Amino acid sequence: MNRENFDREMMKMVEPNSNLPLMEIGLIRDIMLKEEKAAMTLIATEQEQEQGIIETRQQQIEQMLRSLGITDIHFRIKTVSAEEKQNIITRAQEMKRSASRPITKAAAQNxxxxxxxxxxxxxxxxxxxxxxxxxxxxxxxxxxxxxxxxxxxxxxxxxxxxxxxxxxxxxxxxxxxxxxxxxxxxxxxxxxxxxxxxxxxxxxxxxxxxxxxxxxxxxxxxxxxxxxxxxxxxxxxxxxxxxxxxxxxxxxxxxxxxxxxxxxxxxxxxxxxxxxxxxxxxxxxxxxxxxxxxxxxxxxxxxxxxxxxxxxxxxxxxxxxxxxxxxxxxxxxxxxxxxxxxxxxxxxxxxxxxxxx
Incomplete structure (x- = not known):
């Protein structure tokens, strides 16, 4: 299993409201890859599960994994409130903005x-x-x-x-x-x-x-x-x-x-x-x-x-x-x-x- 190919494909799967990759903002976690096996945790609200959104996401990820040669796939679903999910996204956005700024004037001068x-x-x-x-x-x-x-x-x-x-x-x-x-x-x-x-x-x-x-x-x-x-x-x-x-x-x-x-x-x-x-x-x-x-x-x-x-x-x-x-x-x-x-x-x-x- 080529981890680079996996990461590249996973980065294409984004959270629709923020348009940020699910893996990057922490809505896909605990990823374990070994030969032809893969396991991961999907973070989802109850509403997303009831509306079938998380099931569709699982199918998309599974299709991608199978295209990479992974056949043994296991998903874990962690339920969070809508507020908790928004906090995860907001925190990721803040960290992303922070990473784009120089830490200090001295650091920029190097x-x-x-x-x-x-x-x-x-x-x-x-x-x-x-x-x-x-x-x-x-x-x-x-x-x-x-x-x-x-x-x-x-x-x-x-x-x-x-x-x-x-x-x-x-x-x-x-x-x-x-x-x-x-x-x-x-x-x-x-x-x-x-x-x-x-x-x-x-x-x-x-x-x-x-x-x-x-x-x-x-x-x-x-x-x-x-x-x-x-x-x-x-x-x-x-x-x-x-x-x-x-x-x-x-x-x-x-x-x-x-x-x-x-x-x-x-x-x-x-x-x-x-x-x-x-x-x-x-x-x-x-x-x-x-x-x-x-x-x-x-x-x-x-x-x-x-x-x-x-x-x-x-x-x-x-x-x-x-x-x-x-x-x-x-x-x-x-x-x-x-x-x-x-x-x-x-x-x-x-x-x-x-x-x-």
């Missing part, structure tokens, strides 16, 4: 050069969150390992200036040595890493702001002597500050993954990071919900931090929920650790498929 790594075909993925403590760096590291396991050359830029943790998580305690007066990333488990932590004495806090932060990121992208790369993961600071803006300026084609927990407050602030990506025309690959649940020895799942915050955030940003990551202690059983590894391996494969030409 004082930083675009990284030459972009021209080399490196695929950049920024891992963002709205607040700290949601496991963004953990997601970055595990994803990098799964991409490397899949045969990809992977680098990590630990750009979380005020909370750099990647070197410690990877067990890297030495400092990089320059080659021909150029910084060289350190390599651990086949992954190339550069971090602010490499250039900070002891554990002193970083007291940088504004242009200095941008210059640091520019140096990581342009001055560091990277080996051949397929993917570069950028562990962003939480929020929408200077570093996040610099990434948008220097790497126009950067993709983004938004990390949140199931808590509603975490999802609300994470939405701002997602809206910044949309506002600067960056493509959001999807949402990863971390700390989704804890599964005890009996197999019962305990939703310690609430439930479905990641799904709600994905719906708000008109994107997909890529993964739900369970809580597994570091000294957890090997079987549970294997489950975690499997989730990240599947996430890596999804990203490889989504970013392949």
């Amino acid at each position: 004082p930083f050069p675009i990284s030459p790594l972009v021209k080399q075909g490196v695929r950049f993925i920024a891992v963002a969150s709205g607040k700290g403590g949601v496991g963004k760096s953990t997601v970055t590291l595990h994803l990098a390992r799964s991409l490397q396991k899949a045969g990809k050359n992977v680098g990590i830029i630990d750009a979380d200036i005020y909370g750099f943790s990647i070197p410690d998580m990877m067990g890297i305690y030495e400092k990089p040595e320059p080659t021909n007066n150029r910084p060289t990333p350190l390599k651990k488990d086949g992954i190339q890493v550069i971090s602010t932590g490499f250039f900070v004495k002891d554990n002193n806090p970083v007291l940088w702001r504004g242009p200095r932060l941008g210059r640091m990121l520019s140096s990581f992208l342009n001055d560091v002597k990277w080996e051949s790369l397929d993917y570069m993961l950028i562990d962003l600071p939480p929020g929408t500050g200077d570093i996040a803006l610099a990434v948008h300026q220097m790497i126009p084609e950067c993709l983004e993954i938004i990390v949140t927990t199931p808590q509603s407050t975490a999802a609300v602030v994470a939405e701002r990071a997602g809206l910044m990506a949309l506002q600067t025309n960056h493509r959001i690959l999807g949402v990863v919900e971390n700390m989704s649940y804890y599964e005890d020895d009996s197999g019962t799942k305990h939703y310690i931090f609430g439930k479905d915050g990641g799904k709600k955030l994905a719906d708000q940003l008109r994107t997909s929920l890529l993964a739900r990551i369970p809580i597994i202690p570091e000294d957890g059983e090997s079987t549970k650790s294997t489950i975690l590894s499997t989730i990240y391996d599947e996430l890596a494969q999804h990203i490889i498929r989504s970013t392949s030409n």
Whole structure:
């Protein structure tokens, strides 16, 4: 199944009043494609169902899917009020208008050069969150390992200036040595890493702001002597500050993954990071919900931090929920650790498929 063909055909199906694609504004959600199978959720009012409008829509989509070679098709119908549906459409229209405007005068001027790594075909993925403590760096590291396991050359830029943790998580305690007066990333488990932590004495806090932060990121992208790369993961600071803006300026084609927990407050602030990506025309690959649940020895799942915050955030940003990551202690059983590894391996494969030409 060619996802590009699917997306192109689905974008032809529009909501009649707004003339916006149903998939783009979130009236078609939870799309799952696998070989000859497809499943999705259609959002509809009771009136649309009674008048047969949703049935006609199903028939149109099914006809399109069959023309693409998909034979096993499943629809789920989610009923909403007319007011809820209008809110979905209005929100999508506002986000679309916002995405067409420059974020700030400074962003439009773009004082930083675009990284030459972009021209080399490196695929950049920024891992963002709205607040700290949601496991963004953990997601970055595990994803990098799964991409490397899949045969990809992977680098990590630990750009979380005020909370750099990647070197410690990877067990890297030495400092990089320059080659021909150029910084060289350190390599651990086949992954190339550069971090602010490499250039900070002891554990002193970083007291940088504004242009200095941008210059640091520019140096990581342009001055560091990277080996051949397929993917570069950028562990962003939480929020929408200077570093996040610099990434948008220097790497126009950067993709983004938004990390949140199931808590509603975490999802609300994470939405701002997602809206910044949309506002600067960056493509959001999807949402990863971390700390989704804890599964005890009996197999019962305990939703310690609430439930479905990641799904709600994905719906708000008109994107997909890529993964739900369970809580597994570091000294957890090997079987549970294997489950975690499997989730990240599947996430890596999804990203490889989504970013392949």
